[in-house]
Amino acid sequence: MHQFLEQTVDRYMTRDVRTVSCDLTMDKLNDLFASDDFNAYPVVDDQREAIGLVTKFDFLKCFAITLSSVVPHYDELMRRAVSDVMIHEFIYVGPTTKLARVLQLMVEHRLRSIPVMGGGRNLVGIISREDVMRALRDSTRGD
Numbered sequence: 001m002h003q004f005l006e007q008t009v010d011r012y013m014t015r016d017v018r019t020v021s022c023d024l025t026m027d028k029l030n031d032l033f034a035s036d037d038f039n040a041y042p043v044v045d046d047q048r049e050a051i052g053l054v055t056k057f058d059f060l061k062c063f064a065i066t067l068s069s070v071v072p073h074y075d076e077l078m079r080r081a082v083s084d085v086m087i088h089e090f091i092y093v094g095p096t097t098k099l100a101r102v103l104q105l106m107v108e109h110r111l112r113s114i115p116v117m118g119g120g121r122n123l124v125g126i127i128s129r130e131d132v133m134r135a136l137r138d139s140t141r142g143d
Contacts, residue, residue, distance in 0.1 A: 004139035010095035012135045013116050013125035019044045022083035039112040043086045049121040052086035092117045
């Protein structure tokens with residue numbers, strides 16, 4: 001277990017991250033969720049800087065019926081842009097963040113994945129639950 005405590009994000013993160021733009025429609029986002037089976041996508045601008053995060057939960061929130069809101073027609077909701085539903089402030093880590101910290105964040109906030117940011121808001125990867133589980137498995141073999 002001691003070996004896990006020394007591991008950092010850069011060794012286990014996925015570097016080739018699927019992202020979306022803020023003008024992507026909800027209809028296209030729905031198609032991506034179905035085809036990729038991801039739970040979240042970082043939302044990036046033209047310079048590949050992360051400006052938000054959109055999750056399946058954010059998608060579903062659009063369809064929630066409350067006492068104070070009238071739900072628009074399905075077709076109208078599906079024409080909305082990702083920028084209308086994305087999270088603007090989100091948890092992220094750096095490549096040198098210890099995996100023990102990532103694990104703590106995932107458990108505390110019930111996160112499935114966390115964007116990995118380099119200098120500024122430059123997206124350099126993503127670390128998932130599966131990545132952390134692989135690191136735990138690698139670090140504890142032979143204990």
